[in-house]
Amino acid sequence: MLQNDKKQSFIELGKFLSQFEDGNNTQKSGVLNNDQFFDGFAEIIQMAQHYNGWFTPEQVYFAIKSWANALTEANLDQWLASYNFDNTTSKTVGLILAGNIPLVGFHDFLSVLISGHKALVKTSSKDEKLLPYLAKYLISVQPELEKQIEFTEGKLENFEAVIATGSNNTARYFEYYFSKVPNIIRKNRNSVAVLDGTETKEELIALGDDIFKYYGLGCRNVSKIFVPQGYDFTLFFEAMFHYGEIIHYERYANNYDYNKAVFLMSEFKILDNEFMTLKQDTSYSSPISSVFYEYYENLEQIKQKLALDAELIQCIVSKNLVPNSLNFGQTQHPQLWDYADNVDTISFLTKN
Numbered sequence: 126m127l128q129n130d131k132k133q134s135f136i137e138l139g140k141f142l143s144q145f146e147d148g149n150n151t152q153k154s155g156v157l158n159n160d161q162f163f164d165g166f167a168e169i170i171q172m173a174q175h176y177n178g179w180f181t182p183e184q185v186y187f188a189i190k191s192w193a194n195a196l197t198e199a200n201l202d203q204w205l206a207s208y209n210f211d212n213t214t215s216k217t218v219g220l221i222l223a224g225n226i227p228l229v230g231f232h233d234f235l236s237v238l239i240s241g242h243k244a245l246v247k248t249s250s251k252d253e254k255l256l257p258y259l260a261k262y263l264i265s266v267q268p269e270l271e272k273q274i275e276f277t278e279g280k281l282e283n284f285e286a287v288i289a290t291g292s293n294n295t296a297r298y299f300e301y302y303f304s305k306v307p308n309i310i311r312k313n314r315n316s317v318a319v320l321d322g323t324e325t326k327e328e329l330i331a332l333g334d335d336i337f338k339y340y341g342l343g344c345r346n347v348s349k350i351f352v353p354q355g356y357d358f359t360l361f362f363e364a365m366f367h368y369g370e371i372i373h374y375e376r377y378a379n380n381y382d383y384n385k386a387v388f389l390m391s392e393f394k395i396l397d398n399e400f401m402t403l404k405q406d407t408s409y410s411s412p413i414s415s416v417f418y419e420y421y422e423n424l425e426q427i428k429q430k431l432a433l434d435a436e437l438i439q440c441i442v443s444k445n446l447v448p449n450s451l452n453f454g455q456t457q458h459p460q461l462w463d464y465a466d467n468v469d470t471i472s473f474l475t476k477n
Contacts (some may be wrong), residue, residue, distance in 0.1 A: 128210055131239055132201050134267040141262060145170065147186040158265045162258075169254050173227065177251045178376050180227055184339055185255070187457075188227035195461055201239075203470075204461040210241060213475045217243045219284035221299070223291065224249025226339040228256060231462070233288050233470060243273045245284050249279025286477055288445040288470065306476035311466055314344045316440035316456055319351045319427055319447050320361075326337070328444065329364030331454030335442055336401075337368045338457045340377050341413050344439040344458040344465070349409050349417040351427050356420070362398050372400035381414035388415075409437050416471040 140156050141163075151166050153160050173180040211302050214237070218237045222230030230248070234256060248256060257276055264271045281287070281331045289299045290311040299442040318332055335347040352358075385402055388395045395415075396403035405418040421427045428447050431438060443450040464470055 126282040128205075128239065128241065130243075130267055131270070132198075132205070134263050134270060135196050135201065135235060135239070136175040136198050137266045138259060138263055139193050141166075142189050142193035142259075145186060145189050145193075147389065158262065158448050161265060162262050166258060166262075173254065176254060177224065179225075179340055179342060180252070181374065183407070185227045187338065192228060192231060198450055200461055205239065208471050208475060210331060210475060213241050215241050215243065216285035217283060219281045219289070219303075220244055220246045220473065221281065221289035221291065222248050222252070224251030224253075226343045227252060228259075229335050229343070230290065231256060231259075232465070233290075234260075235461075236470040236474060237288075238270065238273055240471060242286075242474060243275065245281065246274070246276045247278070247281055248276065253358070268281055286474075288473075290465075307473070309468055309470065309473055310464075311468075313410060314437060314466060315348045315411075316345050316442065317409065317431070317438060318347045318353065319424075319431075319441065319443040319450070320354055320356065320451075321424075321444070321446055322356055322442060322454075324360075326360055326364050328453045329361055330367045331452075333368045334364050334454045335440075335456040336365075336416060337371055340371070340374070341411075343457070343458065345458065347416070347440075347442055348411040349406075349419065351419050351421050353361070354422060358396060358403065362396075365398060365401060369398075369400050373406065377414060380412065384412045384415050403454045408435070437464075 137157050144153050152163055170185050173185050220233050234244055260274050286307040287303045288309045293312045296310050296312040402415045403418050404415055411417040424446055440456045441450050
């Protein structure tokens with residue numbers, strides 16, 4: 126199957142996904158196979174929360190829009206231009222996907238297929254409806270893809286390489302079990318922001334999107350901020366009030382109440398605005414509804430710390446204070462060439 130045909134099938138998928146927006150699903154002319162798939166996908170979006178309480182329609186629609194924006198011919202061409210697929214030997218690549226945010230494993234799925242391999246997919250029980258449905262759509266556009274896509278509910282077997290995503294605990298099992306084949310094993314990571322007190326309210330509101338999108342469940346969500354000694358949190362909290370409606374979602378509210386109570390019973394000093402807490406802590410992974418913060422003396426100190434802890438960090442957000450920073454509000458808008466854990470998946474797939 127020619128790579129251009131595979132690329133074209135994903136372009137068609139992008140067009141299909143572009144029809145679905147929160148509260149405004151609209152069929153567009155020229156989209157292939159809408160009669161077969163449009164109504165069914167709209168129903169799956171609405172049912173997603175039934176299978177995973179965190180997958181509210183708003184969050185699912187955001188993930189879908191992100192992929193609709195990514196799957197354009199221009200983006201795919203730019204992404205793939207620097208790779209050579211001529212000498213790639215097709216193999217079966219096992220994919221063990223996470224389920225913390227909607228379609229979180231789609232990039233691995235796309236990478237395997239576009240590289241010319243077969244995807245043997247084990248979805249998370251928390252996100253087992255969306256990707257299989259989109260796979261059916263792809264097959265309807267390009268029937269030859271059926272030979273390259275397989276979903277399994279049982280033990281992963283008969284694979285020649287593996288990409289597995291899980292917690293730090295499951296990663297130890299993955300590293301042992303998959304040690305005899307080429308592999309990418311992903312562990313827990315968190316994202317951070319570095320502030321210096323000169324940020325505008327608008328920039329901090331954008332940072333709120335990095336914090337609250339997907340309720341903070343993704344590795345690209347900012348779970349910790351670094352601030353200079355004597356930092357005044359007043360403007361920060363004023364900006365965060367833009368997201369105050371989040372407390373009306375019961376699951377989030379329950380986490381807020383529980384984690385706040387744990388902090389208070391443990392006599393931790395916290396800052397609180399009635400829907401999020403800030404706790405001074407050296408850890409990177411904060412619980413839902415809470416953000417950790419840590420003071421720094423100077424930027425050189427923080428640059429060194431972040432460099433040493435690079436394997437724990439997914440994204441860094443700042444106003445160009447540290448190298449390789451993203452702008453505020455950009456963590457949940459990765460490009461196709463922004464790889465998880467900074468591991469080039471396509472290079473792995475073309476060289477192993």
